[in-house]
Amino acid sequence: xxxxxxxxxxxxxxxxxxxxxxxxxxxxxxxxxxxxxxxxxxxxxxxxxxxxxxxxxxxxxxxxxxxxxxxxxxxxxxxxxxxxxxxxxxxxxxxxxxxxxxxxxxxxxxxxxxxxxxxxxxxxxxxxxxxxxxxxxxxxxxxxxxxxxxxxxxxxxxxxxxxxxxxxxxxxxxxxxxxxxxxxxxxxxxxxxxxxxxxxxxxxxxxxxxxxxxxxxxxxxxxxxxxxxxxxxxxxxxxxxxxxxxxxxxxxxxxxxxxxxxxxxxxxxxxxxxxxxxxxxxxxxxxxxxxxxxxxxxxxxxxxxxxxxxxxxxxxxxxxxxxxxxxxxxxxxxxxxxxxxxxxxxxxxxxxxxxxxxxxxxxxxxxxxxxxxxxxxxxxxxxxxxxxxxxxxxxxxxxxxxxxxxxxxxxxxxxxxxxxxxxxxxxxxxxxxxxxxxxxxxxxxxxxxxxxxxxxxxxxxxxxxxxxxxxxxxxxxxxxxxxxxxxxxxxxxxxxxxxxxxxxxxxxxxxxxxxxxxxxxxxxxxxxxxxxxx
Numbered sequence: 001x002x003x004x005x006x007x008x009x010x011x012x013x014x015x016x017x018x019x020x021x022x023x024x025x026x027x028x029x030x031x032x033x034x035x036x037x038x039x040x041x042x043x044x045x046x047x048x049x050x051x052x053x054x055x056x057x058x059x060x061x062x063x064x065x066x067x068x069x070x071x072x073x074x075x076x077x078x079x080x081x082x083x084x085x086x087x088x089x090x091x092x093x094x095x096x097x098x099x100x101x102x103x104x105x106x107x108x109x110x111x112x113x114x115x116x117x118x119x120x121x122x123x124x125x126x127x128x129x130x131x132x133x134x135x136x137x138x139x140x141x142x143x144x145x146x147x148x149x150x151x152x153x154x155x156x157x158x159x160x161x162x163x164x165x166x167x168x169x170x171x172x173x174x175x176x177x178x179x180x181x182x183x184x185x186x187x188x189x190x191x192x193x194x195x196x197x198x199x200x201x202x203x204x205x206x207x208x209x210x211x212x213x214x215x216x217x218x219x220x221x222x223x224x225x226x227x228x229x230x231x232x233x234x235x236x237x238x239x240x241x242x243x244x245x246x247x248x249x250x251x252x253x254x255x256x257x258x259x260x261x262x263x264x265x266x267x268x269x270x271x272x273x274x275x276x277x278x279x280x281x282x283x284x285x286x287x288x289x290x291x292x293x294x295x296x297x298x299x300x301x302x303x304x305x306x307x308x309x310x311x312x313x314x315x316x317x318x319x320x321x322x323x324x325x326x327x328x329x330x331x332x333x334x335x336x337x338x339x340x341x342x343x344x345x346x347x348x349x350x351x352x353x354x355x356x357x358x359x360x361x362x363x364x365x366x367x368x369x370x371x372x373x374x375x376x377x378x379x380x381x382x383x384x385x386x387x388x389x390x391x392x393x394x395x396x397x398x399x400x401x402x403x404x405x406x407x408x409x410x411x412x413x414x415x416x417x418x419x420x421x422x423x424x425x426x427x428x429x430x431x432x433x434x435x436x437x438x439x440x441x442x443x444x445x446x447x448x449x450x451x452x453x454x455x456x457x458x459x460x461x462x463x464x465x466x467x468x469x470x471x472x473x474x475x476x477x478x479x480x481x482x483x484x485x486x487x488x489x490x491x492x493x494x495x496x497x498x499x500x501x502x503x504x505x506x507x508x509x510x511x512x513x514x515x516x517x518x519x520x521x522x523x524x525x526x527x528x529x530x531x532x533x534x
Contacts, residue, residue, distance in 0.1 A: 008404060013501055014485050016391045018069045018400055018462050022062035025404025030059040032408045038199065038453075048453040054412045062404045064314040069396025070389075077395035080488045082149060083348040085381050088496070091155045093373060097366045099326035100156060104163050111164075115283025126164055126234075127227055133157075134178035138219045141182025143293060144341055145191040145444070147481075147489045148348055150176040152337075152355055154496040162249045166230050167240040168497045169507055173226045176493045177482060177508075181222040183444075184478020184515070185215030188293060192444040196473050199448055200456040200466045207467045207533030214475070214522050221518060225511050227324060236458040248498055262321040271365040272314050274326065289343040302339055306332065315353025326362045333358040348484045364430050385496020391488045398486065401440060411437070411450065412525070423527045426462045427472055430455055434476025435516060442487040468526035475519035483512050 008016070034053035037045050065072075074081060094100060114125045140146035158171030186193045188205055197204055233240045240246070283304040291298040310332050317324035333354055340346035340354070363373035377432055401407050411433075421429065434451065441447050452473060459469040481487050483505055526534055 008502065011390065011393060014390060014397070014491075015066075017397050017485060018066050018393070021397055021406070022066045022398040022404065023478060024406050025060060025062045025400070028059075028404075028406045028409050030057045030405035030409065031055065031412060032404070032405060033055050033412070048449050049451075051454045051457050054408065057405060060403060060405045062400050065400055069400055070393050071396075072399040073395030073397075074392035076399060077391050077488050079348050080148060080492065081391050083352040084384055084388050084495070086352040086356045087152050088384025088387075089377035089380040090355045091152070092383065093156065093359040093363045093368075093376045094326065094330065094408075095380075096368075097323065097326045097362050099323045099330070099362070100159065102256050102323040103320075103327050104160050107160070108163060110209065126230075130170075130174060130227065130230065131223055133174050134181075134223050134234045135219065137175050137178035138182035138185075138215070138222075140181035142185055142187045142189060142215050143182075145183060145186070146179045146323060146341075147183060148492070149337065149341070149351060149495060150179050151489065151492045152351070154493055158497050159249055162246060165234040165237070167233050167237070167242045168246050168249060168499055169240065169242055169504070170226065170230045170233065172493055172497050172499070177222065177226065178219075180478065180482045180513075181219050182215065183481065184475060184519070185211070185218040186248065186478070187211045187215050190292075190387040190445075192448065192474055193470065193475055195445050196269065196448040196452050196470045197467075199452040200470055202466055202470065203533075207471075207531065210525070210531045211471075211474075214471075217522065218515065218518065222511070222515065225514070241386045241507055242499060245498060245500075245503075262323065264318050264320075264322045264325070265365075267367045268318055268322040268325050268365040271329075271361050272318060275329070275361060276311055276314075279303070279310060283307045289339060291339070293342065294389060302343070306335055322365055322367075326365055329358055329361055329365070368420070387492050390491040390495055390501075393397075394486050394491050398441065407450075408528070411454070423462060423464050424524065425460075425463055427468055427523055427527060428520060430459075430469060430472040431476050431520060434473050435480055438477050438480045439484045440486055442481050442484060442489075447477055448459055448473060464527060465534045468523065471526055472523060475522065479512055479515045479519060483508050484522040 015019070031054060033049040034055075035047050035049055038048045039045050062459065075446060078463075112124045115121045120128065137150070140149075153175040154172055157174045158168045161167065161171035161174060183189065183192070187208060188194075193211070194204055197206065237243055286303050287301055288299055289302045291300060291302065310328070312327055314328055336354055337351055340350055359377065360373060363376065368376070434447070436453065437447055441450065452470070452529045455469045455473065456466050459466050482490065485491060485501055490504075491501065494501055525531060
C-alpha cells in the first residue's frame with residue numbers, strides 16, 4: 001500500500017518561503033531606489049520612492065539570516081504578536097464564564113422562532129443572518145480598513161458557525177474574509193485609498209461613486225460563494241475539509257450548556273460599579289468625539305451616550321444572570337473598539353489593552369480569584385502561542401527580502417515591462433504588479449509608499465488617469481491578503497481558528513482567483529468610460 005503523502009506543516013511552508021527568498025538574494029542583481037519624505041494632505045508624512053532614482057548596488061546574499069528570520073520577524077511583528085497573545089488570554093477567561101455559550105444558545109433559539117415566518121423560512125434564516133454579519137464586516141473593511149481587529153472575533157464566530165451546522169471555515173469567513181472583501185473594495189479606507197491618493201496628488205476619496213459600485217460587486221460575489229459553500233456543508237458536514245479537525249470546537253457534550261447555573265454574584269455588581277465609574281470619568285474627559293468616516297466628520301457625544309446605555313442595560317442583564325452581564329461587557333468592548341478606531345485612531349496597542357481589560361473584568365464579575373484568572377489567561381496564551389510563532393516566522397520573509405536587496409530590483413524590472421502595451425494593457429500590468437507585490441508586502445500603506453510614486457507619474461505618460469492607477473493599486477492590494485502566508489493577520493486568524501494554512505489555501509484559492517479576475521474586469525470602465533473623478 002503506497003504511503004500517504006504528508007502535507008507540510010504551516011511552519012515548514014513558511015520557512016521554505018524564507019529559504020527561497022534567501023536563494024533569490026544570490027541571483028537577483030542588487031538594486032535600490034532613493035527615498036524621501038512626502039507630506040500628505042492629512043498632515044501626516046510618508047517615506048516614498050523617487051521614481052527615476054534606481055541604481056544598482058552590490059548584492060547582499062542571505063545565508064545564516066534564514067535562521068535569524070524568526071527573531072527578526074518577532075521584532076518587526078511584535079505589536080501583532082502581543083496583540084494575539086493578549087486576545088487569546090482575554091478570550092479564554094471570557095470562554096470560561098460560559099457567556100459566549102449562553103449567547104449562542106439564545107441566538108439559535110431566536111433564529112428557530114424566526115423560521116415560523118414562511119417568507120423568512122423560504123429564504124433561510126441562516127442565510128439572512130450570515131449575509132447581514134458579512135455585510136457589516138465588509139463595510140468595516142471598506143470604511144476604516146478593519147483587518148487585525150478581526151482576530152478578536154474568531155473565537156465568537158467559529159463556535160457560532162459550528163453550532164449552526166457549518167464549519168470553522170464558514171466561521172472565519174463571517175468576519176475575517178468579509179472584512180477582506182471590504183478592504184479590497186475600499187471606499188473610504190484611509191490606510192489604502194487615502195494614502196494612495198495623497199501620494200498621487202489626487203483629492204482625497206475622490207471617485208467614490210465607482211468605488212462604491214466595486215465594493216458592492218466584490219462583496220456580493222464573495223458572499224454568494226460563501227453561502228453556497230455553507231449550504232453544502234450544512235447538508236453534508238463530512239464534505240468540510242475541516243470536519244475532523246473541527247472536533248476541537250465540537251467536543252462539548254450535547255446539552256452541557258443547558259446545565260449553566262444562572263445567577264449573579266455580588267462581584268458582578270462590584271465590577272458594574274467600577275466599570276461605570278471609569279466610563280463616567282471618560283465621559284467627562286471626552287464629552288465630544290469627532291468620528292472620521294473618510295473625508296467626512298461627525299461630531300457626537302458618543303462616549304456619554306454609551307455610558308448611559310451601559311448603565312441601564314447592565315442593570316437589566318445583572319438581574320437576569322451574570323452571563324448576560326459579561327456578554328454586555330463584550331458588546332460594549334466592541335462599541336469602544338469602533339469609537340476608538342474611528343474617533344481616536346486606535347491601533348493594536350489600544351485594542352489589545354481594551355480586550356485585556358474586558359477579560360479581567362469578566363473574570364472578576366464571575367467571582368473568580370486572582371489566581372484563577374491568571375491560570376485561565378496563561379492557558380489562553382499557551383493555546384494561541386503557535387499562531388504567534390507563525391506570525392513571527394512570516395515576518396521574517398520580508399526581512400530577508402529587504403536585507404537581500406531583492407524588492408526594489410523586482411519592482412524596477414516589472415515597471416519597465418509596462419512600456420508600449422496600451423492603456424488597458426499597462427493598467428493590467430500595474431494591477432498584476434500590485435497583486436504580486438501584495439503576496440510579499442501585505443501592508444497597504446507600505447505598498448502605496450513603495451509603488452505609487454512610480455506608478456502615478458508613469459500613468460501620465462501613457463495617458464491613463466491617476467485615479468485608475470489608484471484603483472489598480474487598491475484592488476491588487478486586497479485579494480491576496482486573504483491567502484498569502486506573509487500576512488500576519490491571516491496566520492493569526494488561522495491560528496486562532498486552528499485551521500492549517502494548506503487547508504485554507506486549498507479551499508480559498510478558487511474564490512481568490514475569481515475575485516482577481518473580477519478586479520481586472522472592474523478596471524476596464526476606468527479607461528473606457530467617463531467616470532466621475534477619473
